[in-house]
Amino acid sequence: MSLFEKHKPLLEQAIDALHARTFYAAFPEAPAPAVYGESADSNGKEKFQNALGKKFDELLQPNPTGWIGREESPYTQDALGITYPVFTPDVLVERATAAFHVWRKVSVTDRTGILLESLARIKERFFEIAYATMHTTGQGYMMAFQASGPHAADRALEAIAAGYEELQRYPSAALWDKPMGKFNIQLNKEWRAVPKGISVVIGCSTFPTWNSVTGIYGSLITGNPVIVKPHPGAVLPIAIFVSEIQHVLKANNLDPNICQLAVDTIEQPIAKVLAEHPSVKLIDFTGNSVFGSYLETLQGKTVFTEKTGVNSVILDSVDDADKVAANLAFSVNLYSGQMCTAPQNFYIPAAGIKTPSGTLSFDDFAQKFADNISSLVDNPKAGPYVLGAVQNQKTSERVLEAEKLPGKVWLKSRSFENPMFKNARVATPVVVEVDAGKKDIFSKELFGPIVLLIKTKDTNQSIALAQEMALRHGAISCGAYTTDAVVREKIADEMSLAATPVSFNLTGGIYMNQNAAFSDFHVTGGNPAGNASFTNPDYVTKRFTWVGHREPVKL
Amino acid sequence: MSLFEKHKPLLEQAIDALHARTFYAAFPEAPAPAVYGESADSNGKEKFQNALGKKFDELLQPNPTGWIGREESPYTQDALGITYPVFTPDVLVERATAAFHVWRKVSVTDRTGILLESLARIKERFFEIAYATMHTTGQGYMMAFQASGPHAADRALEAIAAGYEELQRYPSAALWDKPMGKFNIQLNKEWRAVPKGISVVIGCSTFPTWNSVTGIYGSLITGNPVIVKPHPGAVLPIAIFVSEIQHVLKANNLDPNICQLAVDTIEQPIAKVLAEHPSVKLIDFTGNSVFGSYLETLQGKTVFTEKTGVNSVILDSVDDADKVAANLAFSVNLYSGQMCTAPQNFYIPAAGIKTPSGTLSFDDFAQKFADNISSLVDNPKAGPYVLGAVQNQKTSERVLEAEKLPGKVWLKSRSFENPMFKNARVATPVVVEVDAGKKDIFSKELFGPIVLLIKTKDTNQSIALAQEMALRHGAISCGAYTTDAVVREKIADEMSLAATPVSFNLTGGIYMNQNAAFSDFHVTGGNPAGNASFTNPDYVTKRFTWVGHREPVKL
Structure with missing residues (x-):
């Protein structure tokens, strides 16, 4: 059974949920032993603790120029001591360019299967991600588990579902048969959903996975390779996502550089260099208004922002x-x-x-x-x-x-x-x-x-x-x-x-801060708080171009 | 029977055609007496000739500051002598602002009915529009008829159909019912497709209706009032469209300023003033790359361009x-x-x-x-x-x-x-x-x-x-x-x-210059020739914002 076949029921549920907009969640939000297993929490905590002070060496990105890492726990105010491989922007773009021509030719169904499989694998690491999130963002345990694990995975699934649906909205081929009176003109037409190119996803320090996975999966499902540039203060949670994506790619004989991690430091940031690189066509950003608004002015780029607002x-x-x-x-x-x-x-x-x-x-x-x-x-x-x-x-x-x-x-x-x-x-x-x-x-x-x-x-x-x-x-x-x-x-x-x-009129256990995948559009895209929305059709359609070719039917 | 009911079969055919992308045309392209009537051509020619040298006084826009018109026939190299009412950009925007709050509250079905009715009325004027197009653009009779009449009307219908469909893609309301274990949280949610605001459509001198109607109808169907700013050299063809839209609006007790004509001159252009006006949120442009690229840089505007290309x-x-x-x-x-x-x-x-x-x-x-x-x-x-x-x-x-x-x-x-x-x-x-x-x-x-x-x-x-x-x-x-x-x-x-x-491998009676509505996306939006495409989902979804409100179910 292909990965697509394996995950097809989930995909179909997710597409239905996108339109019904009633409650839907594919990943249970309760960090309960009954759901995730008796030892899931303690195992996750142990894995997180074992990662401290070491190289994060599970990525499939060879030949780094060095290793860096500056994360610090808001709970202990100590450095985590985890280091990540470093690459120059040129190397990242070069690898992404090669990966682009592989990934864009992978069928939409295969892409969908691979991406959904990555979420299934990431689910196995929700607790590890929760502790990584706590000790980079300062979130409480419950929020860290929910926002970075199941809720983020639901948002990722939402982007995959929206992308898959939009890619199916026009036929890949049709016969155009125009009556001209005495004869017909017949053209064979075909339409290709052409991915725009290299995508850079720039993360924030407070929601390192939730705010980034939609852009990552939105770009990937539509055929674009992604360079994930986390906030230097909150790398580990999203690094685990990237690692799992890379391992599923490799298991399917595809170039892991289809999704790369690009870690930098506050002192030597690379977001601007990446964003301005002529080969980079898509930019997703969560963060401050000044940088977000600058990104929005870049010509020849499709930019998705979530900046700040006055609620x-x-x-x-x-x-x-x-x-x-x-x-x-x-x-x-x-x-x-x-x-x-x-x-x-x-x-x-x-x-x-x-x-x-x-x-x-x-x-x-x-x-x-x-x-x-x-x-x-x-x-x-x-x-x-x-x-x-x-x-x-x-x-x-x-x-x-x-x-x-x-x-x-x-x-x-x-x-x-x-x-x-x-x-x-x-x-x-x-x-x-x-x-x-x-x-x-x-x-x-x-x-x-x-x-x-x-x-x-x-x-x-x-x-x-x-x-x-x-x-x-x-x-x-x-x-x-x-x-x-x-x-x-x-x-x-x-x-x-x-x-x-x-x-x-919210009272009781539901709060205005909460936005649910498959129901609440997060940020509308219609005011200066951001130009994009999780996940409306634009959020995925702007990542590719419909191009139609045609040729007379051979008689 | 409402206008929506009257035109519903056409709307449904058009939506089907958008997705089938086989040959479809609602408006016959042959200027044949068998289709349009024995006297349609001669009547149209006569009406065009009667318009020469006079005020174009059928618009429902009161109190102009003056009358201007500089059109000249490339066939006779004589001035047409037709003048159009002039309004200051401030008056145009002021009237559009008032019209906005009327039009945005008109239901999608009523908007659809009104816009489709306008096309039915415009069909009665195809021959007049053909002569107007010949003598402003220099097109041959056949092209002038087809491009400015039936083909433009088909492109307008396509935009209406695409807009209608996108506006239906999410429910207007749903019950969100989240199981919390011992109880459920129930929210009534509703979603509104909020139009972005005043739309300015800037036309070109060679295809005064074909290149403008998609923006006009795309903005109108999604609830935005439109100011149509034709090229000073090719006003009459699109003025007839605007006039018919205004008369259908009036017949339905709506403000005709929902669609205004804004005529200027080469010496005193108003496109830039309108485009930069803070109340203008949507801009459609066909024309040269310099002005088009400038428009694309305007912050806080949603801009749709067709510029130039090297084919x-x-x-x-x-x-x-x-x-x-x-x-x-x-x-x-x-x-x-x-x-x-x-x-x-x-x-x-x-x-x-x-x-x-x-x-x-x-x-x-x-x-x-x-x-x-x-x-x-x-x-x-x-x-x-x-x-x-x-x-x-x-x-x-x-x-x-x-x-x-x-x-x-x-x-x-x-x-x-x-x-x-x-x-x-x-x-x-x-x-x-x-x-x-x-x-x-x-x-x-x-x-x-x-x-x-x-x-x-x-x-x-x-x-x-x-x-x-x-x-x-x-x-x-x-x-x-x-x-x-x-x-x-x-x-x-x-x-x-x-x-x-x-x-x-085109040979015979089909040419690379031709792009058919409901099948060929015109301009892909993916290269510097333009950032928009007739008519992909973006073309209409970018004209409104999905906004969702929610409230607990009252127990």
Whole structure:
């Protein structure tokens, strides 16, 4: 049985799920022994620990110029000591060029089979990836497992399914038979989905697999070789993905350089050199707006970005203020506000929030919200695991700076004890009140656990500001609370115009930060937060070109 | 019966045709009395003649600042004297902005019905449009009828069908029901296809409707208002389209400004002002590479271009050299080489072309080709109608310049008599031999009836040069003649990598210049000849953004 035949039922389910957009997950998100085996967790942890301080030597990329690695655990603040093979951009591009002419000629079904097989193999390493993610990003164990393992694999599957579907949308051949009156003109036509060329996928430090696999698999399924350039601070999780892809390629007698890892350092970065190389045609990027916007201006390249955004919460009226405050407190605590979907700007009318038992004043809500944050932080069975650690020292500094903003500080950022990692770099959310007139303060992303409570004239001003921020500075998420159907539709419509998805009235165990594969388009591509979307048709169709040839039928 | 119901069978046929890619045409291309009625032609001619020297006053755009019009017939070299209402860019954008919020809320089915109804009305004006096209572009009657009437309407239908289909690819709502073990999380989700905003469609002087209607209908079907900015030299054909769209909108109680005409002059152009206006989000452009490439650099805009290319013919081996020479002679004579698909660079091995009766030398083929061109030009029943007239005086000058190129002139450009228009601006093809080493001569588009016979070492060099020109300077078409299957696949593969469709071994009544709606993707979007393709999924999906909202199911 071919790999395609082996995985065809999964592929078909995934394509159906793309269109149904109901709940679908191919990879179970619970790190449960019942699902993954009794020893899966301990084995994964052991493998991660065994990797520390050594060469990551499982890649199939020969003859490196050296070995480097600068990862550091936000939990221990110690270097991981893992080194990766280094190659010059020219060697990477040269190998990718040779691999291109192999990979583009592999049939779509064979490509699909190989890529799905790689996900099956990666599933066996989810726990190892989870520990690698914890100790590079600072994510809590649960998020690290889910986001870098099953959720990332689902996003990869989504890209494979979308690519496979788009590649089938036109026939590979057809007879064009045109009646001309007394005779017919008959042409044999054929269409080829021609891959664009070398793809470079540039990763970020906070979600090293989740944000990169869609570009990797999106480019691979459409026939493009990929050079994976991780953030120097978060290499290991994606290195494991690349290694498994390479081993499946090799097992199928294909050039492992179809997917290469390209590790660099902060001091000697290679992303720009790779991106500007004339042979590189596709660029996927997750990261800061300055570099992302520069990449978008490169001519002759197809560029997919996820940059930064200013996410908002619009508070108008609620059924249960306690549940709302608890839900939002979780959202801002989760991974210490280091998610691209975390809310930052909370727009609250000066007159307060309408509730069934009367209006809740601005101050009362602010206090309730701050109390909920503290209560979660102070819960030793939840806080440390929800907050995790801070990936980058600069984030910690930014949090302290936020306390100096001109406005009432409702909650100061502070430390807390992680029972397993005494030396963890941590920061709890800072909550500052800002007047709606001080737009310069809230017109930018303040990455990390920083929350601004913005006092507005009324909900109309809240909506207008949330829309303006999204249109001007980008937004990936918006939370809104209203019990009024007219206000709800106004928010839905105005935020739609700013290409920002809205989560309405979330309470309980679902949060505005979460985006589910096969249902939620992640980043819409319609505002400055990014020009691409996981995974709409464009995300894969822009990676290849339909070219048609024709010839008269021989009589 | 709604307009959607009325036209639904046509829509369904068109969607099927998009995917079957066999021959399909909704609008008969023959200007035959049996199809269009006995008096259709004479009525159309009369209406065109009645329009001359008057205000074009059928548009539903009130309060112009003035009336302008600079069209001139290439057949009579007289001004048409038709004037069109003028509006400032600010007024156009202001009206489009108001219209946007009307049109985006019209359902997809209603939009579809209205747009298909407009095509049914435009069909009644095909002959009038044909004469308008002849006397602005210089096209012969048959081409003017077909290209601006039925073929353009088919391309418009194709864009409507593609847009309709893409807008249906995701559900408008779904229940997301995630099992969490002891309970389920249920969210009601909805997805909106949010139009990007004001669309500006910038036309060209040679194909004023065919090249513009796809952008117009592509933007309209996806909910965007359109400002149509024709080339000042070819307004009337597309003005009739816009007028009919406006009248259908009005008949359905919608703002006619959903589709506006914006006429300017060469001296006071408004394309750049419109393109750079912050409210303009979509730009469609057909025309020169300099302006097209500038438009592509505009940030925050989605830009669709068809610029210029260097089209080639690769001659390797033929079954019947006479038939090949005749076919190619027609291709270069057709509309005096003013089609974006017309071939320019003919690559011929120095050793000649293989035929069943031995090798045909370079010189013998060159002579045969030149003779075939002359013979068609000199055929009074065909020549004048195939060649038509030259749209722009600069093209005539460029043809004369070509005779001075360093190389043997196999055929000089000359005049001929058009029996109906003694004063027609005409030019027959000039054919010049160029050595393959003189790349600077053939590395650019020489728009008009200019043919370069490039003497190459062998077919491999021919292929390499054709590919290089396409990759570096763009190409929209390629003709290739070979009886060798290995060479054929090499050409198909190498030109695919340059995103250039190849017509193999065309003889008889089908030409490499021709691109059929619903089958041939026009311009692939994969090389510098343009970044868009009529009509692949991107062509419509890039005009809107999928935005999803969600809310817990109320218990």
